[in-house]
Amino acid sequence: MLRRTHTCGELREFHVGQTVTLNGWVNSYRDHGNLIFIDLRDRFGLTQLVFDPDNGILADMMAQADKLRNEDVIGVEGRVRVRIGGENPKLETGKVELVVTKLEIFNKTDNPPFLPDDLTKLPNEELRLTHRYIDLRRPKMQQILQTRSRALMTTREFFHSNGFLEVETPVLYKSTPEGAREFLVPCRNVPGTFYALPQSPQLFKQILMVSGADRYMQICRCFRDEDPRADRQPEFTQIDLEMSFVRREHVMEMMESFVRSFWKSMCGYDVPTIQRMTYRDAMETYGIDRPDTRYDLRTTDLSDLAARTDFKVFKDALAKGADRPRFNSKRGVVKAMRVPGGADKLTRKITDGYSDFVKTFGAGGVAVTKYIKNDKGELALDTGVAKFLEPLKADLVAALGLEPGDTVLFVADAYSVATKAIGELRQQVARDMGLIPKPGAEGGGGGPWNFLWVIDFPMFERNKDTGKWVAMHHPFTAPRDDQRDQFVNADVDDEVAIESIVSAGYDIVLNGSEIAGGSVRIHDKAVQSKVFQLLGLTPEQAKEKFSFLLEALSFGAPPHAGIAFGFDRLIMHLCGTDNIRDVIAFPKTQIGADLMTKAPSQATDAQLKDLHIKSTWEPPAKA
């Protein structure tokens, strides 16, 4: 076999005169009859090969070369020379070419369904996923795989050099059916029982703290059987970690150091001190718990002002009940957003579309007005709901800091609905106004990079359907240290008191995307009991579900805290893509299928019998 001495991205002018061997795929061929050019590709680049009869090439090799087609796999030996036809500045190796003297065809390809080419339009994703091995040959995909590999390396380096112990935890795990739906694995040895695949190694990493691991990290696979999205897969990767003898500040400090070292190493960017925002500020000002702070659009609660208008939509919304008593003790809300310069850019057609847009989040619509000069040349409110607001113009201008040419958008509803709707609307407006920087604009990769800590989350929120309290993060999240006594002593029926308790949780948000989330954990039995009580778990139920953790906590648990990063999302940001499938070598579709291997597939009766299970599924009757 002609084994390579160099890669296809390697040859330069100083190799001229050397005899070298290359291996790779035929990326393109240009056949001039008695002169054939081949661009040979591997992961490292492209090199031009020449089959040139003037250089003593044998006729039968010329005939073989004549048949070479895209994606054939070959080995060639030859002499490096300066290109006779002049440099190709598009290629790293563009100053030289390889005059082939030996050719070995390792594998002729069937005509491929598509070519791994970044220049032409990509075929549809279904085809790319079915023939993933071809799609992955594309230079862009190779680059992503490389970035991902480097990121794994730099992550491990950081944590290993900071005293973290890398420990693997089980994939076959105990089912704890709170939170996300789990994948179940039937157990052959104990009929009728099942393992679950972990949503995260949460409980194991806490146990590891009790075990004296002191600092743990793992780059681990997590599984959640929920419908995927552009940035979600049923199977995904986390950088998971936990630390002993720390409080919130220590974890945040360590993570800031990690993020700084990671971005420095990945794209040479110096992450500045990460600003902090409370959950409440995030919700009030941005309508979302992961604000994109790359642009300065803000939302404002104008309920008091709106109550003074005669606009029925506002009045009705305000009359709605309070669904978040901590934030609004009496009523629904009217939220407003000032859009600087919106009067010109946000056309009637666009703002009409906003009403449909917010309807998808349960809101009734968007009220619009503009602050512009009227016929008399005076600054006035114009169009939409102007007539209701005109009497309050001065107050509105003051409250929002309106400037001429601004548009104001209003969403009125119960707190949760209005907040969510205007938060989503804010992002849509940012897109329409062109406020979102293009990836790579600054700071390398997908920059600019706007990092943000979001802290002081509520411990609990009401489940919309059942009305029961649920843990906002998970049931092992501790209250913020200064809230511990207040929490333990709180009356479980005092809704306002319970919702006011703030947790010691923290998220890292990057450009409007949650890249990490964690918390200080409960290591104190009184606190843990109170949490279970609030969640409606009896001590018996709690014991049944989490006995191993509770037992562990009772045998000498250090104070501990941790966090987990969504690794795939980090890579998405670094690569400036908004599709998580692009940063996963073998991703799944929206129904969790792997189009290449055709998973999932049916099990045989014998397999099912072994596992003591029976499928209730039957093929639909034919009409």
Place this chain on the structure above:
RNA sequence: GGGGCGGUAGCUCAAUUGGUUAGAGUACCGGACUGUCGAUCCGGUGGUUGCGGGUUCGAGUCCCGUCCGCCUCGCCA
């Protein structure tokens, strides 16, 4: 579970109001060509219009169902 978009040659797309033999580029096959570099030029093969029904003299086009892919709401402690 709901909403939206899409599925036509190997691939990317086109096809007027429902109307002749479903076209183009590219890939592939054959031919020409000694300096190209997304080579060029000439010729050719290639179609269950996702699948199943229905309406119609006639369906890629309209209707119903279904499958697949993408976006999204719900969901994602």
